[in-house]
Amino acid sequence: MKNQIKFFAILGGFLLFYFLPLNSFGFRNPIFEALAMLNMYAREHVIFSLIPAFLIAGAIYQFLDQNAVLKYLGAKTNKVLAYFVASLSGSILTVCSCTVLPLFSGIYKKGAGLGPAIAFLYSGPAINVLAIILTARVLGWQLGLARAAGAVIFSVIIGLCMHFIFLFEERERQINGELQFGISKSEDDGRTGLQNLLYFVSMIGFMVFANWARPQLGDQSLWALIFQYKWYLAIAFALLLISILVYWFQKQEIIPWLESSWSFTLQILPLLFLGIFFAGLLLGRPGEEGLIPSRFVASLVGGNSFSANFFASFIGAFMYFATLTEIPILQGLIGSGMGQGPALALLLAGPALSLPNMLVIRSVVGTKKTFVYVVLVVIMATISGMIYGNIISSV
Numbered sequence: 001m002k003n004q005i006k007f008f009a010i011l012g013g014f015l016l017f018y019f020l021p022l023n024s025f026g027f028r029n030p031i032f033e034a035l036a037m038l039n040m041y042a043r044e045h046v047i048f049s050l051i052p053a054f055l056i057a058g059a060i061y062q063f064l065d066q067n068a069v070l071k072y073l074g075a076k077t078n079k080v081l082a083y084f085v086a087s088l089s090g091s092i093l094t095v096c097s098c099t100v101l102p103l104f105s106g107i108y109k110k111g112a113g114l115g116p117a118i119a120f121l122y123s124g125p126a127i128n129v130l131a132i133i134l135t136a137r138v139l140g141w142q143l144g145l146a147r148a149a150g151a152v153i154f155s156v157i158i159g160l161c162m163h164f165i166f167l168f169e170e171r172e173r174q175i176n177g178e179l180q181f182g183i184s185k186s187e188d189d190g191r192t193g194l195q196n197l198l199y200f201v202s203m204i205g206f207m208v209f210a211n212w213a214r215p216q217l218g219d220q221s222l223w224a225l226i227f228q229y230k231w232y233l234a235i236a237f238a239l240l241l242i243s244i245l246v247y248w249f250q251k252q253e254i255i256p257w258l259e260s261s262w263s264f265t266l267q268i269l270p271l272l273f274l275g276i277f278f279a280g281l282l283l284g285r286p287g288e289e290g291l292i293p294s295r296f297v298a299s300l301v302g303g304n305s306f307s308a309n310f311f312a313s314f315i316g317a318f319m320y321f322a323t324l325t326e327i328p329i330l331q332g333l334i335g336s337g338m339g340q341g342p343a344l345a346l347l348l349a350g351p352a353l354s355l356p357n358m359l360v361i362r363s364v365v366g367t368k369k370t371f372v373y374v375v376l377v378v379i380m381a382t383i384s385g386m387i388y389g390n391i392i393s394s395v
Helices: 002-018 030-063 066-073 079-091 100-110 114-127 129-139 141-165 167-175 193-210 222-228 230-248 251-283 294-299 306-318 326-335 340-349 355-365 367-394
Strands: none
Touching (some): 002 251, 030 100, 030 193, 030 251, 079 114, 079 141, 100 114, 100 355, 114 141, 114 367, 129 141, 129 326, 141 367, 193 230, 222 230, 251 306, 251 355, 306 367
16 A cells, blocks of 8 residues: 555656646746756656666666676676776766666666776766767867766776775675675576577667657768657667567566566655756756856856866756756857866766756765765866866967
C-alpha cells in the first residue's frame, strides 16, 4: 500500500508538471519561472531521458556482472584502465547532469570505486561528442578544443582526487560489504554474454537517439542526418529491447529489474523535482528572469579576472542546463561581454553540475563527498578559465 501511494504521488506530480497550463497564468515572476522549469523538464526529459536511465540503472544493479564492474571500475583496478573506461563510458552518452545520476548510482552501488564512478559522473554531461562539436561550431574551435581537453583532464583529475581524499573510507566500504548486489551471475540465466550485451545496448541506443539534439538551421552534417531519422532508430532499439525481453528473459527476472528501477526512481526523482524548482526560482529559464537578474550575472563575468572566472564556475555549478542548452546560453552571454576564460569556466562546471544534481549525489555518497566534489569542480574550472583566458588574450 505504501509503495502504491508513492507511485501515484510521483505519477500525479509528473502529470501536474507536464500539463501545467502556464499560458493561462497572468503573471511572470520567479515563482512562474520555477513552475515553467518543472514543466519544461517534465515534457523534455522525464519520458525519453530519465525513464530509460532508471531502467538502465536497474539493469546494472540486477544483471551486470559484479566481477566485470570490479575488474574495470573497482577501487583496486589499474588506474589507467579504470579512468579510461569511466571517461569513455560517460562520453558516449548525450545526457544532462540529471540523467546521468541513475547510471552513476547504479555502477557505484554495484562496486565501482569512488574515483572511477565520479569520473563517469563528470564525463557523461561534460565530454559527450555532440556537445564538443557544437561548441566548436557555434562558439569557435578554440573554445571547443579547450572544452574537450579540459573535460577529459577534469574527469581523471577529479576522480583521482576523490579517490585519494576518501581512500580510507572507500577501503572501509569495500571491507564492510556496503556494496549492493542484484542477481548473482553464478546462477545460469540461460543467456550468452552477447545476449546480455544486446540487452544493455538496446536501452542505451534508445536513450541516445530519442534525445538526439536538433541541429542548427541549414546543417547538412551526419548529425543532422541522424536527427532526421532519430525516431526510426530509437523505435528500432525499443523493438529490439521488447524482443529480447520476450525471447530471452523470464518473468521472475523482469519483475526484480523493474523493482530496482523503481527504487532508483524513488531515491532520485523527488530530489530532482525539488532541485529544479529552486534552480528555476533563483536563476530562471534561459532568457528569462529568476530572483537573480541575468544582467547581474552578465556584469560579473566580463574580462578574465579571478572573480569573473570564479563567479562563472560558481553560478554555472548551480544552474540547470538541459543537454546542449549551455551553448546558446553562452552565445548570448559572450555577446553581452562575457570573457573567453569565464566562458570556458562555465562550460566545464555548468553541464556537469546543477542544484538538483547535487541533491541526488548527496543521497548516494553523502554530504561530505558531495561538497568536496563540487568544490573540486568549481576550483578547477576557475583555474582552467584563467589559464585559457590568458592564452587567448596573448595570441
